[in-house]
Amino acid sequence: MASPLILVNLKAYLEGMGEGAARIAAAAEEVGAESGVTIAVAPAPTDLQPLSARFNLPLYAQHIDGVSAGAHTGHVTAEQVRAAGATGTLINHSERRLTLAGIEASVAAARRSDLRTVICTNNEATTAAAAALAPDYVAIEPPELIGTGVSVSKADPGIIERSVAAAQGVNPGMRVLTGAGISTGECVRIALELGTDGVLLASGVVKAKDPAAVLRDLVSQI
Numbered sequence: 221m222a223s224p225l226i227l228v229n230l231k232a233y234l235e236g237m238g239e240g241a242a243r244i245a246a247a248a249e250e251v252g253a254e255s256g257v258t259i260a261v262a263p264a265p266t267d268l269q270p271l272s273a274r275f276n277l278p279l280y281a282q283h284i285d286g287v288s289a290g291a292h293t294g295h296v297t298a299e300q301v302r303a304a305g306a307t308g309t310l311i312n313h314s315e316r317r318l319t320l321a322g323i324e325a326s327v328a329a330a331r332r333s334d335l336r337t338v339i340c341t342n343n344e345a346t347t348a349a350a351a352a353l354a355p356d357y358v359a360i361e362p363p364e365l366i367g368t369g370v371s372v373s374k375a376d377p378g379i380i381e382r383s384v385a386a387a388q389g390v391n392p393g394m395r396v397l398t399g400a401g402i403s404t405g406e407c408v409r410i411a412l413e414l415g416t417d418g419v420l421l422a423s424g425v426v427k428a429k430d431p432a433a434v435l436r437d438l439v440s441q442i
């Protein structure tokens with residue numbers, strides 16, 4: 221199996237001129253290098269370029285629209301985030317939902333720009349639909365647990381197992397992440413034991429006093 225992916229979404233938690241994002245990217249780079257685990261960060265779009273200039277780690281956009289350069293006010297294109305240093309993108313995060321057609325267009329745009337794709341989903345049915353679009357990963361996150369500190373690995377392991385089965389039933393070999401409330405190495409270990417290929421998390425790292433210590437714990441049972 222390829223190295224599990226720990227994908228840290230910074231959401232819009234961090235204000236200021238990118239100092240907070242840089243602190244977390246530095247911690248992710250350090251812990252990724254010492255552990256050998258792939259730790260990626262999904263910063264705000266304005267932080268992609270500054271982070272890619274300073275740090276050596278995979279960067280994901282939090283969202284892209286399924287359009288190319290043109291008359292699209294307020295859109296974010298795959299070409300733009302790729303040029304800013306992203307190597308992948310979230311699509312359809314629970315806090316940035318798209319239509320099914322929009323998801324398909326974003327996946328196609330990401331592929332044209334050679335970006336890895338993570339389609340976020342909320343249950344088994346949407347996980348199966350997402351898997352049919354053949355992204356690099358689907359990421360199942362029960363919305364009611366996001367940001368609560370209550371781990372999906374412990375509170376709802378069944379949804380992880382069923383989602384892995386649904387995704388791989390549609391697309392054998394489909395890689396699955398899970399997220400919502402993940403904050404410890406035990407949560408990551410359980411997620412991997414349930415058949416996932418890693419985790420998508422935010423508050424457990426972003427709100428931590430010592431993000432590097434949390435990241436070290438997250439990779440400690442892999």
Ligand SMILES: O=C[C@H](O)COP(=O)(O)O
Nearest residue numbers: 229366367400401422423
């Ligand atoms: O993108 C990350 C997820 O929405 C999980 O967020 P959380 O780790 O704060 O629950």
